[in-house]
Amino acid sequence: MLACLVAIVMAAGSGGTVMTQAEMPGSSRLGGADVPQPVPRSVGSQSVEAGDETIPMSPMWHDNLADGWRASKATGLPMLIFISSESCVYCDAMERDTWRDTRIRSQLAGRFVPIHLKKGRNDDVLSRVKIKMYPTTLMANAAGKVTDYRAGYQPPNQILNLVRRPQLNRLVRPSPPRGRHPLH
Numbered sequence: 001m002l003a004c005l006v007a008i009v010m011a012a013g014s015g016g017t018v019m020t021q022a023e024m025p026g027s028s029r030l031g032g033a034d035v036p037q038p039v040p041r042s043v044g045s046q047s048v049e050a051g052d053e054t055i056p057m058s059p060m061w062h063d064n065l066a067d068g069w070r071a072s073k074a075t076g077l078p079m080l081i082f083i084s085s086e087s088c089v090y091c092d093a094m095e096r097d098t099w100r101d102t103r104i105r106s107q108l109a110g111r112f113v114p115i116h117l118k119k120g121r122n123d124d125v126l127s128r129v130k131i132k133m134y135p136t137t138l139m140a141n142a143a144g145k146v147t148d149y150r151a152g153y154q155p156p157n158q159i160l161n162l163v164r165r166p167q168l169n170r171l172v173r174p175s176p177p178r179g180r181h182p183l184h
Helices: 027-032 065-075 089-098 102-108 156-163
Strands: 018-020 045-050 053-062 079-084 113-118 136-140 146-151
Touching: 053 065, 053 102, 065 079, 065 113, 079 089, 089 156, 102 156, 136 156, 146 156
Parallel strands: 053 113, 079 113
Antiparallel strands: 018 053, 045 053, 079 136, 136 146
16 A cells, blocks of 8 residues: 555656755744745755764755655665645644754755655645555655555654664665666
């Protein structure tokens, strides 16, 4: 059921944007203040230099599965897919508490391709999958296989446990084309 979510992306199309954590959909209601709407960004993450080290600050969130999966395949990074809906108190709480937590942001930046799908905005993809509860968080590898999921509100510590699992932090390199040896 959930494993087919990534497989149906080919029929869904693309055309979405990539957003920083602060621009994540639903954030315009943060603390009752209006926050500017999302703007297109390049794939990657924002970072700040600290001496000789570059520290990722904020992951770039994709707002559709096609673009996120494309980025995941290109980089070999696993996907974290957050599925929410309008008027969902628990979805709003995760956007506010979990995805804005600095520990989560640092774990996601440069290690995952985060994707936010929302009922009403991504109905073409979500109509083909039976989501039993909002929010739902999926983990999928770059090949498109869903490897884990969590249904319902997940506080920061639960998501930290999920994203720190060793098998999710490996890069998955694309296979060479069939019929050709990669060294020829």
